[in-house]
Amino acid sequence: MNNTNSTPKNSKEALIRLMEGNQRFINGIRSVEPMFSHLKMAELSASGQKPFVIVLTCSDSRSPVEMIFDQGIGEVFVVRVAGNVVAPSLLASIEFAAANFGSPLILVMGHTQCGAVNATLQHTKNPSDVLPSIHLEELVSRIRPAVEKTMKLYPSKPESEVLELCTAENVKRSMGIILDQSSIVRNLINQDKIKIEGAILDIQTGKVHLLT
Ligand SMILES: [Zn+2]
Numbered sequence: 001m002n003n004t005n006s007t008p009k010n011s012k013e014a015l016i017r018l019m020e021g022n023q024r025f026i027n028g029i030r031s032v033e034p035m036f037s038h039l040k041m042a043e044l045s046a047s048g049q050k051p052f053v054i055v056l057t058c059s060d061s062r063s064p065v066e067m068i069f070d071q072g073i074g075e076v077f078v079v080r081v082a083g084n085v086v087a088p089s090l091l092a093s094i095e096f097a098a099a100n101f102g103s104p105l106i107l108v109m110g111h112t113q114c115g116a117v118n119a120t121l122q123h124t125k126n127p128s129d130v131l132p133s134i135h136l137e138e139l140v141s142r143i144r145p146a147v148e149k150t151m152k153l154y155p156s157k158p159e160s161e162v163l164e165l166c167t168a169e170n171v172k173r174s175m176g177i178i179l180d181q182s183s184i185v186r187n188l189i190n191q192d193k194i195k196i197e198g199a200i201l202d203i204q205t206g207k208v209h210l211l212t
Helices: 011-026 038-047 088-101 115-125 134-153 159-181 183-190
Strands: 053-057 076-080 105-111 195-201 208-210
Touching: 011 053, 011 105, 011 195, 011 208, 053 088, 076 088, 088 159, 088 183, 105 159, 115 134, 115 159, 134 159, 159 183, 159 195, 183 195
Parallel strands: 053 076, 053 105, 105 195
Antiparallel strands: 195 208
């Protein structure tokens, strides 16, 4: 199966297409070469984009969305920020895509060994440490609630396990913030036009695990 199939009509089809692509990536199969040409770009510049999924994920260089899902140009609307947090401009990006392209799925994807989540975990444990800039402080403040909640729930787990639990909680938190703060997304969900899913990319294996 490859990506010349028709555009997914609903969230279920979109998710299947992503997970099939992830399996191809793990198997070392790359089906999207024709979707990565300048000719494809020219075609899309004329016809406009219609990405079938909106992905909010971390900026980590080991989380290249199109590659790990074996998708081509024009198929995935990617919003990337360290720690896959939801700040206003990132939410606006998601809303813009959701309102304009008819994408049936929003995927919030964290990843194992996330530096942003780990930095927040370390800072929550050692709050007197000074972060190097106000921008990093702001980012950490967005991840901290997920870290604090996880630390409270699992006070005696080893740190590596706590980090991965914090990462999953941070994904769920971002999903919740999108729902809470975006009436555009909520309306689309109520009309059964879009769905939000959460996932974790294992950066050792390349496998994407759904959280639901
Ligand atoms: Zn990360």
